[in-house]
Amino acid sequence: MRKNIKRVYLLLASFLMSSIAVALILIALDDNIVYFYSPSEVDQIDGNKLIRVGGLVKDNSLIRLDDDSIKFTVTDNDGEIEIFYTGILPDLFREGQGVIAEGRLDGNAFYANIIMAKHDENYMPKEVYESIRNN
Amino acid sequence: MIAFIGNLLLWAAIICCILSILYSRTYSKNPIRSIRYTSLFGVSQFLIIFFSYILLTYAFLISDFSILTVWKNSELDMPLVYKITGVWGNHEGSMLLWVLILCLFGFFVIVFDTKLPRNILRNVIFVQSTITLAFLLFIVFTSNPFIFQNPVPQDGFGLNTLLQDPGLIIHPPLLYIGYVGYSIVFSFAIAIMLEREHIDGWGKWIEKWVYISWGSLTAGICIGSWWAYYELGWGGWWFWDPVENASLLPWITGTALIHSLIHFNSNGRHQSWTLLLAILSFSFSLLGTFLVRSGVLTSVHSFASDPSRGLWILIIMSIFIVCSLLLFFSYSDRKVDKSDFVILSRGSFIQINNYLMVTSCIVVLLGTIYPLILDALTGDIITVGPQYFNLVMTPILILLAILMPIGPNLPWSGRIKEFILQKLFISMVLTISILLLLQIIIEGKSLNLAIFFIGLGMWIIIVSIIDILPKNIENISFSLSKIDLQDLRKINPLRLSSRVIHAGFGLMIIGIVAASAYAENKDTKINLGEEIQLNKFSIKYAGVSAEIGENYDDLVMNFEISKEGKEIEKMLPRKRIFRKSGDITTEAAINRYFFDHIFLTIGEVDEGHVFASISYKPLVRLIWLGGFLMVFGAVIRLNRKTKLF
Numbered sequence: 001m002r003k004n005i006k007r008v009y010l011l012l013a014s015f016l017m018s019s020i021a022v023a024l025i026l027i028a029l030d031d032n033i034v035y036f037y038s039p040s041e042v043d044q045i046d047g048n049k050l051i052r053v054g055g056l057v058k059d060n061s062l063i064r065l066d067d068d069s070i071k072f073t074v075t076d077n078d079g080e081i082e083i084f085y086t087g088i089l090p091d092l093f094r095e096g097q098g099v100i101a102e103g104r105l106d107g108n109a110f111y112a113n114i115i116m117a118k119h120d121e122n123y124m125p126k127e128v129y130e131s132i133r134n135n
Numbered sequence: 136m137i138a139f140i141g142n143l144l145l146w147a148a149i150i151c152c153i154l155s156i157l158y159s160r161t162y163s164k165n166p167i168r169s170i171r172y173t174s175l176f177g178v179s180q181f182l183i184i185f186f187s188y189i190l191l192t193y194a195f196l197i198s199d200f201s202i203l204t205v206w207k208n209s210e211l212d213m214p215l216v217y218k219i220t221g222v223w224g225n226h227e228g229s230m231l232l233w234v235l236i237l238c239l240f241g242f243f244v245i246v247f248d249t250k251l252p253r254n255i256l257r258n259v260i261f262v263q264s265t266i267t268l269a270f271l272l273f274i275v276f277t278s279n280p281f282i283f284q285n286p287v288p289q290d291g292f293g294l295n296t297l298l299q300d301p302g303l304i305i306h307p308p309l310l311y312i313g314y315v316g317y318s319i320v321f322s323f324a325i326a327i328m329l330e331r332e333h334i335d336g337w338g339k340w341i342e343k344w345v346y347i348s349w350g351s352l353t354a355g356i357c358i359g360s361w362w363a364y365y366e367l368g369w370g371g372w373w374f375w376d377p378v379e380n381a382s383l384l385p386w387i388t389g390t391a392l393i394h395s396l397i398h399f400n401s402n403g404r405h406q407s408w409t410l411l412l413a414i415l416s417f418s419f420s421l422l423g424t425f426l427v428r429s430g431v432l433t434s435v436h437s438f439a440s441d442p443s444r445g446l447w448i449l450i451i452m453s454i455f456i457v458c459s460l461l462l463f464f465s466y467s468d469r470k471v472d473k474s475d476f477v478i479l480s481r482g483s484f485i486q487i488n489n490y491l492m493v494t495s496c497i498v499v500l501l502g503t504i505y506p507l508i509l510d511a512l513t514g515d516i517i518t519v520g521p522q523y524f525n526l527v528m529t530p531i532l533i534l535l536a537i538l539m540p541i542g543p544n545l546p547w548s549g550r551i552k553e554f555i556l557q558k559l560f561i562s563m564v565l566t567i568s569i570l571l572l573l574q575i576i577i578e579g580k581s582l583n584l585a586i587f588f589i590g591l592g593m594w595i596i597i598v599s600i601i602d603i604l605p606k607n608i609e610n611i612s613f614s615l616s617k618i619d620l621q622d623l624r625k626i627n628p629l630r631l632s633s634r635v636i637h638a639g640f641g642l643m644i645i646g647i648v649a650a651s652a653y654a655e656n657k658d659t660k661i662n663l664g665e666e667i668q669l670n671k672f673s674i675k676y677a678g679v680s681a682e683i684g685e686n687y688d689d690l691v692m693n694f695e696i697s698k699e700g701k702e703i704e705k706m707l708p709r710k711r712i713f714r715k716s717g718d719i720t721t722e723a724a725i726n727r728y729f730f731d732h733i734f735l736t737i738g739e740v741d742e743g744h745v746f747a748s749i750s751y752k753p754l755v756r757l758i759w760l761g762g763f764l765m766v767f768g769a770v771i772r773l774n775r776k777t778k779l780f
Contacts, residue, residue, distance in 0.1 A: 014490070021494050024527050025501060032523035033505075036516035052518060068660050068746070087658050088369075088738030088748050091710075091719045102518075 034102060040079030045105055053081060053110055054100035062095055074099060085112040092117035137194050138202055141281030144187035145271060148238075151176040151183060152268035159261035162254060170253045174245045177260045180267060181238035188235045191280050192222050200291050203282040204228060210293035210715060212686040220304045221294040226428060226444075227280035229307060233424070234274065236311050237267045240319040240344070251340060258326035259319070266318055269451045277444050293686070296711075296718040302362030306355055310382060313352025314420040317385055319344045320392070321417035324410045325459060328466040338400040338409065343773060345396055348416075349389045350769030356382050357762035365723050370734040370750050372650075372758060375524040380503040381423035384496055388416040391492035394485045401547060404482060406468060408489055414459045419496075421452040431507055479551060484542035491531055491538075498527045536591040536644065539637050540598035543630075558601055566594040585652035588644060595641030599634035632772035639764030646730075646757030656750040663743050670751045672733060673697045674706075679740070687713045689722070692737055692745055696726055703728070708737045708747075730756045 036052045037045065045051065053074060061073035069086035072095075083101050093099060093115060103112035155176040162169040191204070195218045200206040208225045209218055222228040241263040244256070251259075274280070323341045327334060359382070364372040373379065392412035398405040429445025477483065502519045509515050540562065544555045570590040578586060603626050655670050666675040675695045682689040694706040708724035723736040731753045738746035 017490065017494070021498065021527075024530070025498055028523045028526040029502070029505065029519065032520040032526070034518045034520055036518065050520075088736065088746055091721050 036100075038076040038079070039074050039081040040076055042079065042081050042105065042110070048104050048106070050102065050104060052100055052102045053083070054098065055080075057093070057095045057097060057099050059095045074101065081110050082108065083110045083112050083115075085115055087115075089115055090117045137190060137199055138281045138283035141187055141190050141194075141202075142275075142279070144183050144190065145275050145279075145281070148180050148183040148187070149268060149271050149275070151180045152264045152271060155180065155260055155264040156268065159257040159264070162257050166253060170257055173257045173260050177238075177241050177245050177264065180264065181235075181242035184231070184235050184238045187281075188222075188231055191228060191231060192219060195219065195222050198291065200289070201283055201285065201287040202280070203284050204280045206284065206288055206291045208292065208294055210291040210686075212715065213293055214299070214685045216304065217294055217299050221298070223307050223311075224294050224298045224303055227274070227278045229311075230270070230274050230278050230428075231280050232308070233311055233315060234267060234270050236315040237263065237270065237318055240316060241267070241322075244319060248340065254330070255323075255326050255334075255337075255340070258329050259322045262322035262325045263319060266322070266455070269455075273444075273447050273451065277441070277447055293713075293715055296713050296716065296720050297366065299686075299713075300362065300366060302358065302366065306358045306362055308355075309351050309358060310355030313348050313350075313355050313389075314382075314385060314423060316344055316348025316351060317389065317413070317416040317420050320348065320413045321459070324413035325462065328410065328462050333468050335403075336400075338396055341413070342396065342400070345389070345392055346769045346773050349386070349393055350766050350773070352382070352386050352389060353762060353769070354766045356386060357759055357766070360762075361759050365725055369736070369748065370723070370732075370752060372755070375502070375519075375521040377503045377506075378423075378427050380499050380524075381419075381426045383499060385416045385419035385423065387492050387496050387499070388412050388419060391489050392416055394488050398482050398485045402482070405485065405489075407463075408486075410466070411463060412489075414456075414463060415496075418452070418456045418459070421448075421455060425449055425452050426503070477548070479545055481542060481545045481547050484538055484545060488535070488538055488542070491534055495528060495531045498531075499524065502527075532644070533588075533591065536595060536641075539595050539640065543633055543637070544598075544602065559598065562594060562598045562601055565597055566590055569593060583652065585648050588648040592641040592644035592648070595644070596638045599638035599641065602634045603631055628771060628775040632768045632775070634768075635771060636765045636768030639761045639766075639768060642757045642761030642764060644761075646754050646759075646761060649754035650752045650758065653753045654750060654755075656748065658746075658748045660744055660746050667749065669733075669749050671698055672703075672751065673700075674733075674735070674749055676745060676747070677705075682709075684711075686715065687711050690740060692740065692747075694724070694735060696733060706733070706735050708735045710737060710740060727756065730754045730760075732756065 034050050034052055036054060039053060039055050042053060055074040055076040058073040058075045058080065062070065063072070064070050067086075069084060070089070071082055071084045073080050073082050083103075085101070085103075094117070097117060100116045101110065101112035102114045102116070103110055105111075155173050158169050158172040158176065160169075191202075193199075194202045194205050195209050196215075198205065198209060198211050198218075204225060204227045208221055208228070213221065217224075223232045241260055244251070244259055244263075248256070320341050323337075323344070327337050356379075359379070360372045363374070364370060389412075392409065395405045395408040395412055399409045425445065425448040429448055430442060431445060502523050505519055506517050509517055541559065544559065545551060567590070570586060570593070573589065574586050577583075657667060657669055659667065661667055661674075661676040663676055663678060666673050668674075673696070675697070677693040677695055680691045680693060682691055688711075690710040690712070691707050692709065694708070696703050696706055704726050706724035706726050709722045711720045711722050712718075713720075721736055721738075723734060726733040726735075731751065732755050734748075734750040734752060736748045738748065740746075
């Protein structure tokens with residue numbers, strides 16, 4: 001085959017592959033982006049999309065229900081939302097600490113699939129920090 | 136005292152880097168002196184940083200809380216092994232390890248690559264010293280491990296409880312050898328491009344560094360996956376977490392680099408690809424460093440952050456990437472053969488592989504940084520879910536799985552030999568037969584894409600096995616006692632290593648598909664004495680006991696697993712309470728059943744009952760088995776050069 005014709009084919013093939021790749025990416029990206037909202041922003045949401053909500057767990061709001069699922073309230077000191085969850089809570093979950101829940105909104109309640117709580121290497125429970133500081 | 140010496144050493148190392156750089160530039164005036172002093176200061180860099188690292192470790196060992204880093208990341212009661220390995224469990228210490236490995240690779244090149252032309256050597260050390268200098272300055276000004284404090288506290292904060300685990304001992308060092316190993320490949324690439332003339336056969340100089348980096352990175356990623364699997368509590372082994380993706384990017388370009396290098400070493404083609412992939416691999420290593428340490432990402436992996444650190448890493452990274460790419464695009468080697476290729480040849484399959492790898496890099500990179508870009512532009516906070524990555528990577532993976540058995544069997548040039556076509560045909564027939572059998576046994580009449588993917592994995596493995604069998608098929612004896620290690624030694628090591636690596640990858644595919652498609656799970660409350668069914672197993676909750684550890688207490692839940700009435704094993708998941716901080720971690724129990732896992736983790740514990748999550752993951756062990764097989768393949772390849780065994 002002539003070198004030039006080969007180059008044209010090669011270019012066409014690359015272009016085709018790139019277009020397919022870009023199309024795939026855009027389609028896949030669109031359906032799989034999960035937006036994050038704070039509790040006070042949640043009332044703006046329409047519909048049933050998969051979203052994330054995060055904030056602090058309100059003190060004394062963790063309750064175990066009769067069917068062994070749990071509910072708790074997440075607040076950003078401005079708004080709050082009630083979160084329902086069946087499953088095992090992560091170890092770092094604590095009232096008064098930060099948490100992120102991923103799930104869907106149903107009316108005023110949020111049904112979570114996953115609950116995430118994390119800290120980095122600098123985390124120190126306040127009580128412990130105070131006691132070290134005072135010694 | 137320690138802080139003073141530590142800082143002194145860091146500055147001494149900085150001076151050595153500067154001297155190395157300066158002497159490397161005097162080569163044209165006085166080559167002998169240039170080489171002598173460039174190398175001398177290259178070796179000195181390493182020795183000095185090595186001592187500073189030992190010093191920091193010593194500070195941890197004696198619990199010298201006058202050193203800020205030790206105070207923040209260690210405690211008197213911490214187990215010895217975590218005092219030693221916890222040095223790299225924090226930002227400052229791990230940065231020092233990073234720089235240590237940078238110098239170490241430079242040191243190895245100086246001491247062991249004796250056949251390297253001296254003008255190349257001095258430029259390799261030049262680039263390596265520049266990188267080292269940049270990061271040493273970064274350490275001294277933003278991340279100094281030797282900061283002194285007075286008064287000296289009585290005790291420290293201890294290491295993050297999630298990190299007090301054997302995974303900390305091996306995962307970071309292996310990863311760093313992988314990431315940082317690409318720096319030396321990068322340095323070689325720059326050194327090559329700085330020469331005006333064409334250099335024949337330079338590819339063999341970087342071969343071992345390419346395999347060491349790739350093998351180490353593969354091992355590091357595998358161990359990281361394994362660690363997340365048992366530590367994070369829900370039995371996931373890959374989350375498309377931004378930091379995981381950051382380690383995958385250099386791995387992908389590193390894999391493409393291995394293949395380009397094979398082509399380049401065989402017939403001098405793909406020089407540009409090899410150079411570009413060398414630059415990209417290290418660039419992605421730098422990007423990974425940036426993503427993990429800058430605080431722009433929220434992840435269970437990220438280090439505590441200070442925005443100024445992020446900015447400096449971004450600057451360092453940008454300078455190296457921009458300069459190297461400018462050099463690359465202005466580099467033109469007239470002597471490279473640009474003649475045309477045939478579609479069905481090994482070289483063109485490697486070319487296709489390169490394109491697929493780069494595409495997957497772009498795809499993963501996009502998904503990883505899209506949230507960052509969107510946040511910067513619109514303030515919206517989003518996450519890109521794992522489904523995106525699975526969706527876009529799957530077609531690429533399918534194509535790769537088809538390339539893998541065929542590509543290495545194609546000729547570099549000329550027509551495909553008859554027996555190769557026969558071999559491929561037989562393998563396909565074999566694979567499809569086994570596939571049909573599996574389909575009937577497992578799925579019956581229903582169609583499940585999983586079987587198809589398992590078939591792809593199997594095909595790769597079958598062809599790999601056939602490829603390493605001796606050529607005279609008639610002479611194969613099927614008696615196991617006749618298989619001899621000597622026979623394995625007679626096989627061409629390049630062929631053996633490549634087939635082992637590909638087979639490992641095929642095994643991984645099978646493990647990933649089986650564990651994803653056929654996994655079963657129950658999240659439920661179990662009362663004392665109650666028995667739960669999962670797949671073919673019965674799980675009974677038998678009660679609670681306690682165990683005491685060095686700096687923790689364990690609340691152990693006793694479970695009995697039986698299959699068809701016969702007890703197989705006890706499983707002991709636990710809640711670990713660290714005495715000092717009150718932190719609680721959940722330690723899962725994993726039961727190995729051939730290549731499957733039963734995965735048991737506990738949520739709430741109460742009087743008379745527990746909340747448990749029980750999973751059955753078929754063939755999940757193949758994931759890591761495959762991964763380590765790939766590492767083993769790289770070791771075989773390295774051994775051919777260095778004859779370790």
